Amino acid sequence: MTVVVSAALALALSTFGPPPVAFTSRVIASHQLPPNIRTTDDLRPIIEGLLARSATLRQQSARIAVAKQTYVSVTLSVAQLAWDARARSTARRYKSGLLVVDIEIPPASGDFPELLAHELEHATEFIDRIDFKKLARANNTGVVQCSGDGSFETVRAQQAGRTVKIEIEMTGNGRR
Numbered sequence: 001m002t003v004v005v006s007a008a009l010a011l012a013l014s015t016f017g018p019p020p021v022a023f024t025s026r027v028i029a030s031h032q033l034p035p036n037i038r039t040t041d042d043l044r045p046i047i048e049g050l051l052a053r054s055a056t057l058r059q060q061s062a063r064i065a066v067a068k069q070t071y072v073s074v075t076l077s078v079a080q081l082a083w084d085a086r087a088r089s090t091a092r093r094y095k096s097g098l099l100v101v102d103i104e105i106p107p108a109s110g111d112f113p114e115l116l117a118h119e120l121e122h123a124t125e126f127i128d129r130i131d132f133k134k135l136a137r138a139n140n141t142g143v144v145q146c147s148g149d150g151s152f153e154t155v156r157a158q159q160a161g162r163t164v165k166i167e168i169e170m171t172g173n174g175r176r
């Protein structure tokens with residue numbers, strides 16, 4: 001599920017100011033998160049462990065890594081999601097071109113890899129400047145508007161989630 005926040009609302013909601021734009025450049029291993037995907041100290045090793053096991057997650061990460069003026073955050077959230085939403089991405093695009101995507105995933109979700117991939121795919125949809133509203137108005141575009149709250153769902157994100165779920169299952173985790 002993805003939410004597009006209007007620019008005016010985004011400014012009102014943005015109490016943290018724009019993220020820092022200066023990063024020291026360094027070589028990043030493919031299983032490490034790039035500097036513009038930010039997460040908590042708890043989640044980082046979990047996500048990087050999944051990156052090592054999923055080519056699709058690595059591709060998503062690489063696409064986000066090279067996107068200009070783009071910042072993605074991944075956090076666990078106990079915030080109330082819509083009844084039919086399992087996770088949420090909220091995107092804010094500023095006039096300057098800055099794109100900020102906040103991904104929230106429920107804690108203790110056994111579907112974490114699938115949900116992470118699903119929401120990271122939404123981030124790439126924003127990078128691709130998918131026009132969710134326009135596509136949702138037409139038939140068979142793979143984009144639908146969810147019930148009344150300005151959010152959207154896409155076949156593309158659902159497929160990415162399912163693909164990563166299978167990739168992770170195929171590698172096993174050695175602990176079960």
Ligand SMILES: [Zn+2]
Nearest residue numbers: 001002153157
């Ligand atoms: Zn979605």
